[in-house]
Amino acid sequence: xxxxxxxxxxxxxxWPVSRQQLPKQFCTIFExxxxxxxxxxxxxxxxxxxxxxxxxxxxxxxxxxxxxxxxVQVVYEPYGKNTAPAIAVLxxxxxxxxxxxxxxxxxxxxxxxxxxxxxxxxxxFASEVASGNKVVTLGITxxxxxxxxxxxxxxxxxxxxxxxxxxxxxxxxxxxxxxEKAKEFLAQGSFSWNAGIFVFKAxxxxxxxxxxxxxxxxxxSALKADASNLDEIYSKVQSxxxxxxxxxxxxxxxxxxxxxxxxxxxxxxxxxxxxxxKGQDVFNVNGKDNFVFGKPGKHYSTxxxxxxxxxxxxxxxxxxxxxxxxxxRHVVESLNQQKSSLTKDHVYxxxxxxxxxxxxxxxxxxxxxxxxxxxxxxxxxxxxxxEEHWTITKGQGEVVLDDKVIAVKAGTHIHIPLGAKxxxxxxxxxxxxxxxxxxxxxxxxxDIVRYQDDYQRK
Numbered sequence: 231x232x233x234x235x236x237x238x239x240x241x242x243x244x245w246p247v248s249r250q251q252l253p254k255q256f257c258t259i260f261e262x263x264x265x266x267x268x269x270x271x272x273x274x275x276x277x278x279x280x281x282x283x284x285x286x287x288x289x290x291x292x293x294x295x296x297x298x299x300x301x302v303q304v305v306y307e308p309y310g311k312n313t314a315p316a317i318a319v320l321x322x323x324x325x326x327x328x329x330x331x332x333x334x335x336x337x338x339x340x341x342x343x344x345x346x347x348x349x350x351x352x353x354x355f356a357s358e359v360a361s362g363n364k365v366v367t368l369g370i371t372x373x374x375x376x377x378x379x380x381x382x383x384x385x386x387x388x389x390x391x392x393x394x395x396x397x398x399x400x401x402x403x404x405x406x407x408x409x410e411k412a413k414e415f416l417a418q419g420s421f422s423w424n425a426g427i428f429v430f431k432a433x434x435x436x437x438x439x440x441x442x443x444x445x446x447x448x449x450x451s452a453l454k455a456d457a458s459n460l461d462e463i464y465s466k467v468q469s470x471x472x473x474x475x476x477x478x479x480x481x482x483x484x485x486x487x488x489x490x491x492x493x494x495x496x497x498x499x500x501x502x503x504x505x506x507x508k509g510q511d512v513f514n515v516n517g518k519d520n521f522v523f524g525k526p527g528k529h530y531s532t533x534x535x536x537x538x539x540x541x542x543x544x545x546x547x548x549x550x551x552x553x554x555x556x557x558x559r560h561v562v563e564s565l566n567q568q569k570s571s572l573t574k575d576h577v578y579x580x581x582x583x584x585x586x587x588x589x590x591x592x593x594x595x596x597x598x599x600x601x602x603x604x605x606x607x608x609x610x611x612x613x614x615x616x617e618e619h620w621t622i623t624k625g626q627g628e629v630v631l632d633d634k635v636i637a638v639k640a641g642t643h644i645h646i647p648l649g650a651k652x653x654x655x656x657x658x659x660x661x662x663x664x665x666x667x668x669x670x671x672x673x674x675x676x677d678i679v680r681y682q683d684d685y686q687r688k
Contacts, residue, residue, distance in 0.1 A: 239254060239340060252576055275353060323455070332432055366486045377407060381415050383404060398488075438480070449466050513529070545572065605656060609682065611651070611653065614677055616673060618652075619667045622644075623663045626657065629652065
């Protein structure tokens, strides 16, 4: 099998921890980021592929490097066009590599699976069913009438079995239901939650695109093996989900569902997070059942509160009653209307060379702590509206200032005049850290001219 991880998302449902520049699959909400756990599972099925956007390239490459997953192949979309184009591009690239007969598994990057072996057993059975030119979906046996998931309705009798696992023909996909309808689905017993996990033969999926999405496939069939013309194709292709584009157009004989239970969660809300882990210690006075996701080492107390979720980051604090965390979208929508950066950026940002954290941002100055990975360097750059003062606090390296190389170590101070070309280079095997103080009239990240960059950024 070729396991494929779809890694997208706008980073809104787990705001303020998850944001556009750091969506939930990269956040350390559990012991490891969800994308790391997903790739570790997928490695047990075969060599994984990742399909993601160029906007997430730095985070993806950092994640793969940190986990020594150099064998993972990555397809970078120019921008998100939903799941159907992503899967079509993947199938075309596999076909160009002579892998059209391979079974493919499509797995979201941001789901949690508690029972890994049970999951792998279901995927193995799904591969067997898919080899007969069927598209297989993994359904989750519902335990309560959830209104936040779509449902898959199946026939009452299975057509293939393996131990306790059974494959059923699909009757219909249902959109997220109202509560009463969800209760009906649960009572009937032939409905599963749609987890967005699909297994199929690549060549068969290509034939389905040719039949049901001929215009889309006509564009994607022109894709070159090196994907060098993907930008041009994506400028023309329709944005549509695989459910709408293909799945809902298939007959029951073409589409199968395997209802299963392997400890699945899409981690789609803070209520889900609170149900999956203990959270930080909280001292409750005249209250109970409160959940805190906050800063390690910080003390949290509540007085007279029950069933409250507290999410605390460096620049945002959210309190929400349990059962209402889906409404975080209203906060995000309001912030977007205000053009607030709180839905997009954290006070820390990752770069290919390391990361920085904003300490203070005022009209008069901006300060950061910047950490540079071993044997990495920032781009050679200049700024038109600010000067900078660098004080090295840890490690050693070199500053290049207007082509002059200056050795630096902990305690060294460097002044970067307005308009001067400069870069920091870590020449050691340890992390280099320095504090930067900016003075000027504008402190935005777009005030930058790059003259040389190891990562081909503009």
